[in-house]
Amino acid sequence: MPATKDPQTKLIDAAMELAASGRWHDVTMIDIATAANTDIAIAFDHFKSKADILRQFVRKIDRLVLADLDPAEFNEPGHDRLIAVMMARFDALAPYRPALKSIIADHGDLGPADALRAIKTHFGSMRWMLDAAGFTTGGLHGSLRIAGLGTIYARGFLQWLDDETTDFGPTMAALDRALARGSNWDKRIHTGILRFNNLRGKVQSKCSGLAQKYRPTTHTETAPDSTKNPDISS
Structure with a gap:
């Protein structure tokens, strides 16, 4: 007997089914609750x-991808691991392609506020995918x-939505090329940051040296000696 779905999973699945069968704009929260019984x-x-359902759907896909990671692949080159993680993400999304086309x-x-939250969720997912591929x-x-x-x-993702091949080969090839270009930029950025940090360290050291050199000397005033300057009133 299959396990009973929790309410959150039922609502997410119902939302995806409604999106696949019609226009996402026309779907209401009441429609989703009714479809989920x-x-x-x-x-x-x-x-x-x-929008909250979509964010949780993305987190659901994150969990599916991370749960399916094979530790044996951690020794592979970073480029290959990252492609594997990205393609695993598309595999997890595959059952929802009709719904995703409607949503896109x-x-x-x-709305504007939800769009900002969606961007934050998207970047959060990308952080986890990079971490899963072994990148800092x-x-x-x-x-x-x-x-x-x-x-x-x-x-x-946009190419994958229209990729009708059985193995998503064109999408993988496009990802491979894009990640190769990205790797070149990543190396340049790494070199640039190292040079910047090195230059910043030299500037800070120079400024500290100058500050030490030109720091004003403080003089302590000596109290008058009462024996040499007797009080004339005594």
Whole structure:
């Protein structure tokens, strides 16, 4: 007997089914709750809006990809690991392609605030994908890596939506080329940051030396000696 789905999973699945069968813009939270056979109050407890459902759907895909990682692949070159992680993501999304086409056609039906949250969620996913592929994501270099991969993935995602091949070969080839170009830029950025840090260290050292050299000398005033200057009033 299959395990009973939790309300959150039921609502996400219902939202994807409704998106696949019609226009995402026309789907309401009541429609989703009804399709999931869930009370609208329970739906409210789990999601505040359709945009919230989409963010949780992305997190669901993140979990599926990360749970399916093979530790044996961690010894492979970073480029190959990253392609494997990206393609695993597309494999996890494959059952939802009709729904995703509908959602993309309506630009997610997102308002300005939800769009900003969606961008944050997207970059969060890219951070995890880079971490899963063995890349560091901290500091300025890491942030630039995340932004670069986010752009590469977004373009690959749009191509994947229209890729009708059984193995998504054209999408993989496009990703391979894009990541190769990205790797070249990543090396340049790494070199540039090292040079900048080296120059900054020299400037800071020079400034510290100058500050020490020209630091004003303080003089301590000596109290008058009462024996040499007797009080005339005594």
